[in-house]
Amino acid sequence: MSDHWIIIFESVHFVMKAEKVLKEHGIDVNLVPTPRQISSDCGVALEVFEKKQNKIKNILQENALVPDGLYRKERNEYIIKN
Amino acid sequence: MSIYFDNASTSYPKPECVFEAMKYYCKNIGANAGRSAHRRSVYASKLVFETRESIAGLIGAKDSSRIIFTQNATEALNLSILGCGLKRGDHIITSSIEHNSVMRPLKFLEKERKILVDIIKCDKNGLLDPSDIKSKITKKTKFIIINHASNVIGTVLPIGAIGQIAHSHNILFLVDAAQTIGCMPFDIDENHIDLLAFSGHKALLGPQGVGCLYIREGIDLNPLKFGGTGSYSEFEMQPDFLPDRFESGTLNLPGISGLKKGIEFIKEKRIINIQKQMHALTDELINRLSKIEKLIIYGTRDKTLQTGIVSLNLNGKEPSEVGKVLDNEYDIAVRVGLHCSPQTHKTIGTFPKGTVRISLGLFNTTEHIDRLCEALCQITG
Ligand SMILES: Cc1ncc(COP(=O)(O)O)c(C=O)c1O
Numbered sequence: 001m002s003d004h005w006i007i008i009f010e011s012v013h014f015v016m017k018a019e020k021v022l023k024e025h026g027i028d029v030n031l032v033p034t035p036r037q038i039s040s041d042c043g044v045a046l047e048v049f050e051k052k053q054n055k056i057k058n059i060l061q062e063n064a065l066v067p068d069g070l071y072r073k074e075r076n077e078y079i080i081k082n
Numbered sequence: 083m084s085i086y087f088d089n090a091s092t093s094y095p096k097p098e099c100v101f102e103a104m105k106y107y108c109k110n111i112g113a114n115a116g117r118s119a120h121r122r123s124v125y126a127s128k129l130v131f132e133t134r135e136s137i138a139g140l141i142g143a144k145d146s147s148r149i150i151f152t153q154n155a156t157e158a159l160n161l162s163i164l165g166c167g168l169k170r171g172d173h174i175i176t177s178s179i180e181h182n183s184v185m186r187p188l189k190f191l192e193k194e195r196k197i198l199v200d201i202i203k204c205d206k207n208g209l210l211d212p213s214d215i216k217s218k219i220t221k222k223t224k225f226i227i228i229n230h231a232s233n234v235i236g237t238v239l240p241i242g243a244i245g246q247i248a249h250s251h252n253i254l255f256l257v258d259a260a261q262t263i264g265c266m267p268f269d270i271d272e273n274h275i276d277l278l279a280f281s282g283h284k285a286l287l288g289p290q291g292v293g294c295l296y297i298r299e300g301i302d303l304n305p306l307k308f309g310g311t312g313s314y315s316e317f318e319m320q321p322d323f324l325p326d327r328f329e330s331g332t333l334n335l336p337g338i339s340g341l342k343k344g345i346e347f348i349k350e351k352r353i354i355n356i357q358k359q360m361h362a363l364t365d366e367l368i369n370r371l372s373k374i375e376k377l378i379i380y381g382t383r384d385k386t387l388q389t390g391i392v393s394l395n396l397n398g399k400e401p402s403e404v405g406k407v408l409d410n411e412y413d414i415a416v417r418v419g420l421h422c423s424p425q426t427h428k429t430i431g432t433f434p435k436g437t438v439r440i441s442l443g444l445f446n447t448t449e450h451i452d453r454l455c456e457a458l459c460q461i462t463g
Contacts, residue, residue, distance in 0.1 A: 003454045010313060010321070010326070011116075011118040011147065011209065011311075011313050011321075011323055011324075011325065012131075012312065012313070013116075013130075013131055013134070013146075013147050013325055013326075014126045015127075016127055016128055016131035016132075017131065020131075020207070031119070031124050031184070032119065033119030034119065039316050041115075041312075041314065041316070043116070043118075043119065043312060043313065044119045044123075044124060044127065045119075051328065057129075061280075064145065070348045
């Protein structure tokens with residue numbers, strides 16, 4: 001089963017860019033409100049369903065995208081993984 | 083039939099898809115970008131992102147976060163000139179055919195911060211010898227600012243050679259591409275451009291109210307505006323990452339939706355084909371005007387050296403009078419006077435009266451040129 005990830009970026013620009021490139025690699029990705037536990041900002045985050053953390057990391061890296069935070073959702077908690 | 087020859091000021095008409103997109107946005111979306119996570123806001127954020135990507139593709143920028151939306155080219159130029167931290171004694175080189183949106187901020191800094199400005203004289207056709215720039219460079223030279231093409235006579239300046247000079251001397255290079263973006267292909271890397279300013283409402287066919295500044299990676303400017311960006315709201319300091327750093331406040335989303343479609347329209351036509359079309363029309367215009375007696379044409383008269391702008395005067399007639407008659411009696415819109423660039427008119431010898439400027443756009447035809455030439459023949463008598 002895939003893990004459930006939440007990724008946030010400094011600017012919404014990079015959220016949109018990351019969504020685009022992850023989708024291009026066939027990864028299951030959605031735009032969601034940033035969970036309050038992660039940030040008090042009212043912005044958008046990426047929700048990603050993928051087994052391998054490295055796959056996500058590599059795609060982002062190849063596209064010069066540096067997440068502000070990469071979290072794995074475990075029950076109702078968000079565990080920082082970057 | 084109403085004829086529009088003022089495309090260097092702003093293009094008209096715009097393609098149908100441009101104002102349809104604006105209407106769609108206003109009617110059905112409405113929300114702000116980058117401020118919320120509801121679907122309308124996400125739509126808006128995506129629209130802004132996609133427009134940035136499209137512009138990046140147009141100029142050859144690899145990272146679209148380096149494209150900043152401004153109100154117009156003037157704001158993009160001001161942000162570059164006022165924001166790059168020029169200090170007392172710093173030396174700037176520019177040309178004698180710049181627009182007031184470059185000359186005025188430079189004059190302000192000359193007075194307020196005691197920077198030194200060297201204005202390189204172009205010849206009477208607006209041509210500039212890059213070695214004249216090179217010979218003015220000193221240890222204090224921090225900035226070279228050049229427009230890609232004159233908005234009065236259309237002369238295209240050799241930005242490739244000037245960029246090479248700037249690059250080899252480690253001098254910041256700003257290009258004002260207000261008159262060339264969308265009507266001739268060029269690349270920021272090939273021309274060593276550090277900062278590129280342009281309007282969305284001229285040959286990109288967008289509506290008024292959106293301009294752009296490209297900022298090369300590694301170049302740090304101070305913002306002109308500080309405020310809400312939707313990011314890092316808990317911090318009181320302005321973000322230091324792009325594009326947020328320079329985009330405080332609500333963006334012009336109806337304008338950006340229109341611009342996106344305008345760019346799609348020209349990309350579909352391909353800029354290289356647009357350039358060919360404009361070359362042919364410019365050639366036709368110059369040839370036809372050359373046959374009119376008592377008519378003086380300024381500039382290179384060579385389609386390969388200029389854009390679709392031709393400045394002229396009728397012997398013994400005030401430009402303003404000619405403009406009025408063309409508008410009132412022939413329904414032909416041109417721009418007369420100094421065109422926000424007194425420097426250029428001093429260079430070509432038409433200051434302070436100015437000229438009658440015919441500026442072609444994508445939707446002008448040879449029939450329009452026929453009508454103009456007939457009118458001018460009648461006016462000269
Ligand atoms: C060469 C040049 N620079 C700057 C500008 C200013 O553009 P904007 O009106 O979009 O600020 C113009 C056009 O008006 C122009 O022709």
